[in-house]
Amino acid sequence: VFTGTSTTSAIQVAVDAVSPSKGDNVVIADMDFPLFYVEAKRLSSRGVEVRVAQNADGDYELDQFYELIDRRTRAVMVSSVIWVNGLRLDVAELAKVAHEAGAYVIVDAIQQAGALRVDADRLGLDFVAVGSQKWLMAPYGVGALCVSRRAVEELSPPRPGYLSLAVKDWDAFWADPSKSPAGWTQVEEGALKFEYGGTFPPLSLKGLAASASLINELGVERAEEVVLRLRKALVEELEDLRLEVLSPPEARKASGIVLFRVPGGLRENYMAAMRLRSRGVMVSARGAAGVWGIRASVHFPNREEDVEALGEALRGLRG
Missing domain, CATH: 3.90.1150.10 (Aspartate Aminotransferase, domain 1)
Structure with a gap:
């Protein structure tokens, strides 16, 4: 689903949907992109504990994450490829441990998608966020999010917009004189309920479609x-x-x-x-x-x- 203008907007949708609260904790990595630092700071102001896995010479042992995850862990938030040195994390194994504790896994895959395969279902990831630039080779302006069945079933969209409404015929909707804000309550079901409920830059979407076609043509x-x-x-x-x-x-x-x-x-x-x-x-x-x-x-x-x-x-x- 499309979630706004960048990876940042996609990650924010995921974090707000998971909605950690006071007494919960989240796990991040110290080498990760500043986006996760900012989200962690925002959560800490709500009383959420932030636990940070420390790198050793630019690498992580999964045991470092395992020691930080417990039954109060609401989310593990990491990049699948670390932006600084290109380290590819074993997010599949990390997801197994996180899920055993009941946590959600939120992954920033902008340094992977387009260059390396990203199979969210096979890897067991709850949210995978990307942006249209970087390895997808498209213009800036589009953020996208892959959402797991578990997240779809258990979580609610944090801030649906008017285009999130479950409308089958928009022409009829706009012409209908009986509509009222009081009745605009039913939003899309499934993963579409997490989609950004506003408009997108058409040129960025067109560029993303072209780059995706190029990548798929090669395979x-x-x-x-x-x-x-x-x-x-x-x-x-x-x-x-x-x-x-x-x-x-x-x-x-x-x-x-x-x-x-x-x-x-x-x-x-x-x-x-x-x-x-x-x-x-x-x-x-x-x-x-x-x-x-x-x-x-x-x-x-x-x-x-x-x-x-x-x-x-x-x-x-x-x-």
Whole structure:
């Protein structure tokens, strides 16, 4: 379902539907995107306890989350791929433990959808939020949410709008002189009840439809295969340059994001990222929870030549 203009709006719908209250707790990860920090702060003002899993050198052991989850845990809120270093979390195993405790699982998948497969049903996730930009390669302006059957059956939409009304014929509805706000109470059933009840930017929707068609034409399995192959080539290129690669090495934790460092400290790496960008190599300086470096990403439209171009640009910095 469409939930507004971004991943943020989709996550907010999920959090408000789960509605943690005083005495409950929620679990987040310290390296996660600031969106979850803000939501946690908002919940803490209601008396909700916020429990934070601490990374160890840019990685998490699932036991860290297990120790934080109990019968008062209302939600586990994490990204499926961590934005800083590309760590892919085992959200399926995390969901099993969360569900055993009765908690809901809210996942931000914006760094995964479009590049790696996201099967919410198979993974057992209650809410999966994405935005139209990033790996979906569409314009900004659309937030979407995949909602589990459990969430549909047990939860109510936090703020339905007028387009959430269960209207079968809108032309007849607008022409009906008998309608009154007092009678506008029946909203859509099923996952549609969580949909944003207002209008969307049509150009963003059209762009998203086009990008989804492109991804589906290639196939999500093939897209993932290309991304992981290019990621392997990128890591090898960086290792050939004897640079420090900070993304976890395990294949099951890999994504299209790789974090690395050039010699020097934080300032030197920030300046290196800026110099690379000035040469047309689009990398980013990123950091959170003690993890920092230069973030490079590869997607299926990229080619081996792009990885080689990054390597050449890095060699040029040494000169």
